Amino acid sequence: MTIAVWMFLAFVVATLGITVWAAKKNTGASAYFAAGRSITGWQNGLAVAGDYMSAASFLGISGMIAFFGYDGFMYSVGWLVAYLTVLIVVAEPLRNAGKYTMADLLAYRLTPRPVRAMASLSTITVSTLYMVAQMIGAGTLVKLLLKDLPWISTEWAIIGVGVLMVVYVVFGGMLATTWVQIIKAILLMTGTIFLSILVMKHFGYSFTKFFDAIAHLTYTDKSGVEVTKNFLEPGMKFGADVTNGWGPLDLISLGLALVFGTAGLPHILVRFYTVPDAKTARVSVVWAMVIIGTFYILTTFLGFGAATILKPHNIVTDNMAAPQLAEFLGGPIFFAFISAVAFATILAVVAGLTISASASFAHDFYSNVLHHGKENRPGMEVRVARITAFVVGAISIFLAIKLQNVNVAFLVGLAFAVAASANLPVIVLSIFWKKFSTTGAVLGLAVGLVSSIVLIILSPSIMGIDGPEIVAAKRHLIQANAIFPLTNPGILSIPLGFFAAIIGSLMKREPEAEAKFAELKVRAHTGLGSEKATAH
Amino acid sequence: MSEKSPVNWAQLEAKPEFRALLARKSRFIIGSTIFFVIYYFALPVLVGYFPEMMKKEVLGRLNWAYLFALSQFFMAWAMAFIYTRKAAQWDKEAAAVVHGH
Numbered sequence: 228m229t230i231a232v233w234m235f236l237a238f239v240v241a242t243l244g245i246t247v248w249a250a251k252k253n254t255g256a257s258a259y260f261a262a263g264r265s266i267t268g269w270q271n272g273l274a275v276a277g278d279y280m281s282a283a284s285f286l287g288i289s290g291m292i293a294f295f296g297y298d299g300f301m302y303s304v305g306w307l308v309a310y311l312t313v314l315i316v317v318a319e320p321l322r323n324a325g326k327y328t329m330a331d332l333l334a335y336r337l338t339p340r341p342v343r344a345m346a347s348l349s350t351i352t353v354s355t356l357y358m359v360a361q362m363i364g365a366g367t368l369v370k371l372l373l374k375d376l377p378w379i380s381t382e383w384a385i386i387g388v389g390v391l392m393v394v395y396v397v398f399g400g401m402l403a404t405t406w407v408q409i410i411k412a413i414l415l416m417t418g419t420i421f422l423s424i425l426v427m428k429h430f431g432y433s434f435t436k437f438f439d440a441i442a443h444l445t446y447t448d449k450s451g452v453e454v455t456k457n458f459l460e461p462g463m464k465f466g467a468d469v470t471n472g473w474g475p476l477d478l479i480s481l482g483l484a485l486v487f488g489t490a491g492l493p494h495i496l497v498r499f500y501t502v503p504d505a506k507t508a509r510v511s512v513v514w515a516m517v518i519i520g521t522f523y524i525l526t527t528f529l530g531f532g533a534a535t536i537l538k539p540h541n542i543v544t545d546n547m548a549a550p551q552l553a554e555f556l557g558g559p560i561f562f563a564f565i566s567a568v569a570f571a572t573i574l575a576v577v578a579g580l581t582i583s584a585s586a587s588f589a590h591d592f593y594s595n596v597l598h599h600g601k602e603n604r605p606g607m608e609v610r611v612a613r614i615t616a617f618v619v620g621a622i623s624i625f626l627a628i629k630l631q632n633v634n635v636a637f638l639v640g641l642a643f644a645v646a647a648s649a650n651l652p653v654i655v656l657s658i659f660w661k662k663f664s665t666t667g668a669v670l671g672l673a674v675g676l677v678s679s680i681v682l683i684i685l686s687p688s689i690m691g692i693d694g695p696e697i698v699a700a701k702r703h704l705i706q707a708n709a710i711f712p713l714t715n716p717g718i719l720s721i722p723l724g725f726f727a728a729i730i731g732s733l734m735k736r737e738p739e740a741e742a743k744f745a746e747l748k749v750r751a752h753t754g755l756g757s758e759k760a761t762a763h
Numbered sequence: 764m765s766e767k768s769p770v771n772w773a774q775l776e777a778k779p780e781f782r783a784l785l786a787r788k789s790r791f792i793i794g795s796t797i798f799f800v801i802y803y804f805a806l807p808v809l810v811g812y813f814p815e816m817m818k819k820e821v822l823g824r825l826n827w828a829y830l831f832a833l834s835q836f837f838m839a840w841a842m843a844f845i846y847t848r849k850a851a852q853w854d855k856e857a858a859a860v861v862h863g864h
Contacts, residue, residue, distance in 0.1 A: 297828055301807070304835045308803045311842055315792055319850070435823055442824040460818045461810040461828045475811020482807050486800070509850055516843050520836050659789075746772035752785060753857040756770060 234567035246399035272514020277408030290545030292530020296458030309489035336743035360638035426532035484717035488643035491650030637688035649675030671728025682716030
């Protein structure tokens with residue numbers, strides 16, 4: 228088991244080395260926030276993939292498929308298709324018209340202060356929700372993986388992850404964060420491909436045998452009865468019969484949040500500022516789609532492999548399906564490798580989230596809202612970002628330790644819902660709609676943010692009545708029947724976000740913003756006047 | 764964000780070549796977005812509301828549900844490929860519009 232610790236330490240040492248190297252190259256704001264716009268297409272593609280393939284995808288989806296068969300695989304599909312929105316609608320205009328954050332695009336023709344203040348609030352909300360979920364994941368994972376080393380408690384694991392992410396971001400900035408993502412993406416893909424090959428080896432490299440086993444899976448269910456099910460058939464999680472009829476609609480709502488939320492995730496959007504131009508931004512999305520798509524197709528082998536080879540009743544928790552499968556098929560060293568990959572995954576994702584949150588606070592709120600866009604001293608913006616990263620790290624460590632026993636799966640869902648309902652409508656309208664105004668942007672962001680949070684609070688993720696046998700980690704936060712029937716608010720909150728942004732714009736027209744639309748259009752579609760690379 | 768620049772944006776935007784390029788681009792973006800949104804949401808709708816139909820096995824043990832889910836990956840890759848080729852063409856046209864400014 229200690230092999231896992233050594234492998235993890237090797238990753239930490241390597242990434243700290245990168246941080247030292249990056250720290251030397253960090254001269255000026257463009258270098259710190261956007262890696263000097265010097266990242267190439269395939270590098271950024273790997274980094275986008277690294278930012279996106281969180282522990283939730285690697286461990287979560289494998290476990291979901293192992294327990295719910297086909298319905299778990301449905302997650303995989305949505306997470307790739309989401310990139311078409313990023314590629315076709317958002318990436319290039321954002322790169323051409325912005326500088327460091329999502330709010331740059333909005334502030335281009337709208338009144339900067341109110342728009343940046345709201346956009347910064349929503350960016351920090353999304354990043355923090357996502358980050359806390361990841362860090363709690365790290366804590367639980369450490370407990371499960373290092374059960375032989377009881378001196379590493381959940382608290383210490385959370386603090387360790389938090390301190391490391393702060394170090395990467397404070398000293399290494401975007402350049403170090405990007406390379407951490409690249410290494411992690413390569414490790415994750417290697418582990419996944421190797422594990423998939425081991426699964427196929429188990430079935431004598433015969434797809435017929437593999438799918439026969441999935442379609443005819445005998446295991447012991449929760450009540451101790453031996454059952455045989457076809458895991459390729461839909462309905463085990465979202466079927467109308469197991470969800471009071473709401474399952475199919477919930478699945479559609481989840482799909483909406485994924486397909487429209489990804490293009491509003493701040494830590495994904497900032498990645499497009501790290502490349503030299505819009506063309507490279509496009510190339511990097513395509514690279515990311517190849518990597519992410521391959522990864523999600525391979526979850527077939529990880530998830531169904533765990534279901535058929537281990538059997539669902541032998542899997543400890545849904546997060547352990549992939550590591551347990553690795554141990555069974557590849558022995559202790561491979562188990563150690565997969566565990567270390569899972570840690571690396573969490574570390575890299577939280578680092579990406581930290582830098583997007585701190586960039587938004589420093590660039591949007593500090594420089595542009597408090598100081599009207601006039602930096603009082605050179606280098607101040609970067610200093611503020613470093614202090615913010617420190618503060619964000621401390622707050623996330625605190626929240627993650629406080630919430631460690633709460634079931635937090637909804638935090639990631641909430642992050643996607645807020646991104647889809649608050650951020651995406653204003654991004655799209657600002658690129659495509661002439662009459663979009665400051666009032667519309669502020670109202671759209673506010674309604675999207677508030678409606679998704681309120682609907683999640685009223686949903687079965689937070690509200691529900693549990694029997695006394697339910698353990699603390701699985702209990703609902705509010706012990707009452709849910710008011711909103713779906714676990715995912717997207718189907719209602721996304722239209723609300725768009726609606727509010729449109730109504731706000733029509734309520735209060737803004738001739739100056741309409742006049743500047745011509746400039747934005749030319750800039751977004753030709754790249755004329757866009758931010759250039761600084762580091763060579 | 765709005766530093767003074769010597770580019771005459773309004774004049775560029777009014778160029779017929781730019782307007783035409785933008786119209787073609789928008790048509791493609793809107794068309795392809797509608798296409799992939801319908802293609803994608805057909806999956807949860809069919810699986811959720813017509814499960815019996817989707818459970819029918821077509822290729823060995825593989826049923827419609829799994830095959831359609833798998834096809835989404837290839838749809839996404841194909842769309843990305845088509846978009847990239849289109850976008851390379853638009854890049855050239857945009858450069859021609861800007862040229863001489």
